[in-house]
Amino acid sequence: MTIAAVLIDHRHGAVTRPALEALTLARSLGTPVAVWLGEAPSADAAAQLGEYGATEVRVVDAADARVASRAAAAVGAASGDADVVVMISTFVTKEIATRLALATGAGVVVDAAGAELVDGKVETFQTVFAATWDVRTRINADKAIVGVRPNTTHATPADSPAAATVVVVDAELPEARERIVSVEPVEQGDSVPLAEAPVVVSGGRGTSGDYSLVSDFAELLGGAVGASRDATDEGWISHEHMVGQTGTTVTPALYVACGISGAVHHRGGMQASGTIVCINMDPEAPIFEISDFGVVGNLFDVIPQAIERIKEHRGA
Amino acid sequence: MRILVTVKHTPDLQSQRSFTDGRVTRTAEDGTMNELDENAVEAALQLVEAAGEGEVYALTVGGPDAVAAVRKALQLGVHHALHVSDEAIAGSDVFGTAKVIAAAVRKVHDEAPLDLVVTGMAALDGLTSMLPTALAAELDWSQLTLASALSVDGGEVTIERHLPDSHETVSAPLPAVVSVTDEANKPRFPNFKLIMAARKAPVTVWTLSDLALDPAQVGAGAARTTVIDASPRPPRADRIKVTDTGDAGTQLANFLIEKGLA
Numbered sequence: 384m385t386i387a388a389v390l391i392d393h394r395h396g397a398v399t400r401p402a403l404e405a406l407t408l409a410r411s412l413g414t415p416v417a418v419w420l421g422e423a424p425s426a427d428a429a430a431q432l433g434e435y436g437a438t439e440v441r442v443v444d445a446a447d448a449r450v451a452s453r454a455a456a457a458v459g460a461a462s463g464d465a466d467v468v469v470m471i472s473t474f475v476t477k478e479i480a481t482r483l484a485l486a487t488g489a490g491v492v493v494d495a496a497g498a499e500l501v502d503g504k505v506e507t508f509q510t511v512f513a514a515t516w517d518v519r520t521r522i523n524a525d526k527a528i529v530g531v532r533p534n535t536t537h538a539t540p541a542d543s544p545a546a547a548t549v550v551v552v553d554a555e556l557p558e559a560r561e562r563i564v565s566v567e568p569v570e571q572g573d574s575v576p577l578a579e580a581p582v583v584v585s586g587g588r589g590t591s592g593d594y595s596l597v598s599d600f601a602e603l604l605g606g607a608v609g610a611s612r613d614a615t616d617e618g619w620i621s622h623e624h625m626v627g628q629t630g631t632t633v634t635p636a637l638y639v640a641c642g643i644s645g646a647v648h649h650r651g652g653m654q655a656s657g658t659i660v661c662i663n664m665d666p667e668a669p670i671f672e673i674s675d676f677g678v679v680g681n682l683f684d685v686i687p688q689a690i691e692r693i694k695e696h697r698g699a
Numbered sequence: 700m701r702i703l704v705t706v707k708h709t710p711d712l713q714s715q716r717s718f719t720d721g722r723v724t725r726t727a728e729d730g731t732m733n734e735l736d737e738n739a740v741e742a743a744l745q746l747v748e749a750a751g752e753g754e755v756y757a758l759t760v761g762g763p764d765a766v767a768a769v770r771k772a773l774q775l776g777v778h779h780a781l782h783v784s785d786e787a788i789a790g791s792d793v794f795g796t797a798k799v800i801a802a803a804v805r806k807v808h809d810e811a812p813l814d815l816v817v818t819g820m821a822a823l824d825g826l827t828s829m830l831p832t833a834l835a836a837e838l839d840w841s842q843l844t845l846a847s848a849l850s851v852d853g854g855e856v857t858i859e860r861h862l863p864d865s866h867e868t869v870s871a872p873l874p875a876v877v878s879v880t881d882e883a884n885k886p887r888f889p890n891f892k893l894i895m896a897a898r899k900a901p902v903t904v905w906t907l908s909d910l911a912l913d914p915a916q917v918g919a920g921a922a923r924t925t926v927i928d929a930s931p932r933p934p935r936a937d938r939i940k941v942t943d944t945g946d947a948g949t950q951l952a953n954f955l956i957e958k959g960l961a
């Protein structure tokens with residue numbers, strides 16, 4: 384029997400949608416067990432993990448799991464019997480995956496768009512080079528660690544819910560050299576984090592710093608607001624909104640680029656999105672090459688009209 | 700202050716990037732120093748300049764063409780260039796590469812202690828951002844990643860780190876491996892004098908035997924992952940491009956409605 388451990392991403396005690404996506408994927412790789420770092424989950428959270436197939440919820444209440452070596456040891460303690468460990472791919476989990484792999488001899492693929500078992504080995508799919516190539520990778524090692532991108536698996540409950548028995552795991556964590564001096568939370572408001580949003584509406588230099596239309600459009604479509612590097616460098620919007628190879632990589636069902644030229648650095652972080660739409664005054668802008676629907680026009684004219692039409696449609 | 704910077708030879712972002720036999724195609728023509736490693740070089744040079752003394756080493760691991768990466772670092776002003784090149788290294792995964800880099804770092808460190816290894820936040824070919832962690836673990840040094848600012852004081856290095864949900868300040872004792880983001884600084888441009896000097900500057904070349912590494916530990920044979928298929932994605936089909944003559948907003952909305960996206 385293959386055991387697939389899933390590192391559960393949770394915020395304020397609630398299971399995130401990407402965590403359910405990871406559980407859904409894990410069900411196709413083996414028997415899922417959930418690994419939960421932090422204070423034990425509520426009964427509701429545990430039940431939800433069960434609905435998505437988790438037979439157990441292994442809780443490691445580790446202090447200072449912000450340090451990669453400690454987090455990796457905590458995950459390792461809870462996933463010793465697992466053949467596959469699945470986690471949502473972020474800058475933080477990539478470090479956990481790396482440390483865990485060094486401790487266990489596992490092979491790692493991060494930023495995967497999916498995975499399957501072929502002849503007993505895990506194979507993953509990824510898009511690379513700003514989503515211009517598809518790559519399939521085989522994990523040769525006996526143990527596999529897969530980091531998956533949000534929005535690449537459709538989260539669906541298991542046909543029959545599992546027990547999701549909560550088990551507390553005692554973990555011996557290494558002394559860390561690193562000391563967290565301070566942590567300042569970033570205000571998220573009610574909006575979905577960029578990486579998880581099903582829709583992203585981004586504004587670039589073409590907004591001239593006015594994000595009101597971009598925000599309105601994002602809200603109407605139930606999405607998050609993104610930005611190009613030029614916009615965050617100008618200080619028009621905070622760094623957390625930056626989409627691109629050095630910002631957040633997004634793969635929403637819909638990506639709307641407003642006043643963004645589509646530089647390769649930007650494309651690297653959004654080109655794998657489902658449907659891409661752009662509004663740009665310059666017909667030669669590279670963003671048109673990757674847009675399913677492109678408007679050559681002024682975003683200050685086009686967005687209000689689009690908003691009006693959608694509202695009218697919904698009202699009808 | 701003695702600092703070693705790791706620099707990778709990667710295909711230029713603007714070039715037609717591709718795969719050959721499951722490996723990133725690397726050629727002398729369109730290869731360059733990974734753009735994000737310019738921030739690592741800059742961070743190291745600034746620390747040494749601020750300390751008023753010290754030396755910066757640039758190190759690359761890769762085939763013969765990879766020497767271009769350390770030449771670029773020399774143009775920016777690093778003092779020494781190291782190139783680890785051995786056929787047995789080809790096809791290494793991140794863990795193999797980290798072993799090789801760690802062995803080279805130890806060799807330099809044994810001659811005279813290093814304070815820091817500075818890396819880029821990601822290599823723009825694979826974008827995995829795993830090497831800095833693997834290297835810190837191999838060396839058993841402090842690990843401080845994704846620094847958007849860093850300072851060294853009293854045997855400690857302190858960084859600022861911007862994560863999507865929080866901003867952290869983290870400190871650790873030296874020696875440390877620090878990866879820096881492109882927010883950390885604005886890389887300098889090489890000046891004419893340095894470009895000329897870089898052409899003639901010596902590059903130390905090491906093989907696996909210089910590093911006392913067993914070839915069986917690295918390379919394709921030891922890799923825990925293998926790319927088994929790589930194919931270019933077809934361009935998006937049925938692209939629509941309209942020029943606004945007064946109703947493009949409505950057309951855009953209709954497109955989203957038809958697709959069930961609005």
Ligand SMILES: Cc1cc2nc3c(=O)[nH]c(=O)nc-3n(C[C@H](O)[C@H](O)[C@H](O)COP(=O)(O)OP(=O)(O)OC[C@H]3O[C@@H](n4cnc5c(N)ncnc54)[C@H](O)[C@@H]3O)c2cc1C
Pocket residue numbers: 586587588589590610611612613614625626627628629630641642643644645646647648649652662663664665668680681682683734735881
């Ligand atoms: C190492 C490195 C890393 C980088 N990483 C990233 C990254 O992660 N993410 C990222 O985004 N960038 C990144 N960049 C920067 C990137 O190269 C581009 O400079 C940046 O993406 C350009 O932003 P932009 O499209 O907003 O601006 P521009 O390129 O200036 O484009 C603005 C566009 O808006 C259009 N426009 C202007 N006014 C209007 C209007 N009223 N209506 C409609 N259209 C209008 C213009 O025609 C133009 O095409 C990086 C650069 C480097 C060197």
Ligand SMILES: Nc1ncnc2c1ncn2[C@@H]1O[C@H](COP(=O)(O)O)[C@@H](O)[C@H]1O
Pocket residue numbers: 705706707708733735736739758759760761796817818819820821822823825826827828829830831
């Ligand atoms: N072959 C290599 N030679 C030298 N440095 C490397 C090599 N591979 C990765 N690095 C360093 O590690 C950083 C992160 O790379 P990666 O983890 O591959 O995304 C890069 O910015 C480089 O500083």
